Amino acid sequence: MRASRQLLAGLLLTASSFGESTQESIRVTDTVRVVQKTERAVAAIFSQSEGELSMGSGSVIHPSGYILTNDHVIANREGLVLLKGHKPLPYKIVGNLPEKDLCLIKVSHPEALAHIRLGHSNDLMTGEPILCAGNPGGRGIVFSRGIVSSPNFILNAPNALTMYYFNNDVRDRFIQFDAASNRGNSGGPLINILGQQVGVVAAKNPDEENINFAIPINRVRQNLAELFNPEIRKGFYSGITIDLLSDKARVVQVASDSPAEQAGIRTDDIILRLGKKSLKGPIDWMVELLEHDASTPLDLKIRRGEKIEKVDLKLSPYPTPETVDLENPKEGLLFKVCFGKFERTPDFSKQKIVKTGVAWKLDVPAMGKPRKDNFAVQLEGYIKIPKDGIYRLILNSDDGSRLNLAGKNVIDNDGPHPAQDMSRMLRLSKGFIPIQIDYFEATGDSALSLYIEESPDKRTSAENIFYHEAPAEKDLNQK
Helix, strand or coil: CHHHHHHHHHHHHHHHHCCCCHHHHHHCCHHHHHHHHHHHHEEEEEEEECCEEEEEEEEEEECCCEEEECHHHHCCCEEEEECCCCCCEEEEEEEEEHHHCEEEEEECCCCCCCCCCECCCCCCCCCCEEEEEECHHHCCCEEEEEEEEEEEEECCCCCHHHHHCCCCCCCCEEEEECCCCCCCCCCCEEEECCCCEEEEEEEECCCCCCCEEEEEHHHHHHHHHHHHCHHHHHCEECCEEECCCCCCCEEEEECCCCHHHHCCCCCCCEEEEECCEECCCHHHHHHHHHCCCCCCCEEEEEEECCEEEEEEECCEECCCCCCECCCCEEECEEEEEEECCCCCCCCHHHCCCCEEEEECCCCHHHHHCCCCCCEEEEEEEEEEECCCEEEEEEEEEECCEEEEECCEEEEEECCCCCCEEEEEEEEECCEEEEEEEEEEECCCCCEEEEEEEEECCEEEEHHHHEEEECCCCCCCCCC
């Protein structure tokens, strides 16, 4: 008993020396510290359309008000964001990727907002503790705790035995976790014990208990450039590609003959400052470009090895794929077919071509006949763009496909997978642009389609703007 009193007295003395009571010291766990660190950066999102109020969640990923969430939470609707300590703030949509269920919105506030740091999901461990934060039922921000049940789960897969025989499948993987997640949690952050966001809550299995799913943050990072797209939106070009998986603004590629190459920027340079703003990572770089005046050069401070240098980078207009003049344009694309077992779209120059013709529709089952499986198709011709502007091209296929414009690959939807979209925002000029679509079918269903989107509410099939330069009368008509 005496020893116990001495131990208790020692604990009280230790706690008091840090200005805390024993009760406070015991209560402030790692979980509490993470909540205190991140709760002001978790957003309750309310979007409205046709009298219906939808509720979801998000996370502030930059102090100037950029918020990451699910595309199905926003769905091109207007709405408000609630953050702890702030009045309701209207948001505007910056960019979205429906096929990845990701959306970037922005709120305006005179002061810097609390934000959450993006972590990494490539090293997540099964059993690792996590927190799920969000706005379930529209009740405001709440937290739940659980573990990572699986860091690499295939959503909508038939079963583990079937997928064992399809280990080359390239469809997206998700984080499965067991922390409580309900309607309204969608778009909110999945947070590790370090207080870093490692996922975006996206879905759940309503037929089983505690089976919830989040988009891994590394996949989110890889899509940040498409969500922000500062140079395409602003119409200027630097030629710099930043490593989106890095925690620094590290240059991973410098385009040939670009303003960056002419200014002496090199791969592995670290950009420390743009103008008066310090850059801590790739998000800072994209935010500053979105707010940059296209007519003003980029005043950069970079670190190259042990040296610090200043660079004045003069921007050029954003390049667009080259258009061509056609003497005798006819509707449809020229196609050719080869047979074989493929896991990726093949090099058609090395294949035996078994069929050629003109396709007015992307009806790959018809082109592949008599085979239903194990064939590949290449389509070539031109796509007619009605006017200069910013467009989104959406390529859907089952199995793999690739889209080239003017000889450059712009969408890679390759590999064995069920029907899925892949999209890319592009600046395009009015006129005919050379197009090539490569496709292969492995087994199961076969499908291919291409859509062109002038705005989120104006998506049409691209089939009515396909053309070829008619060389001969001998066609395989598929009208």
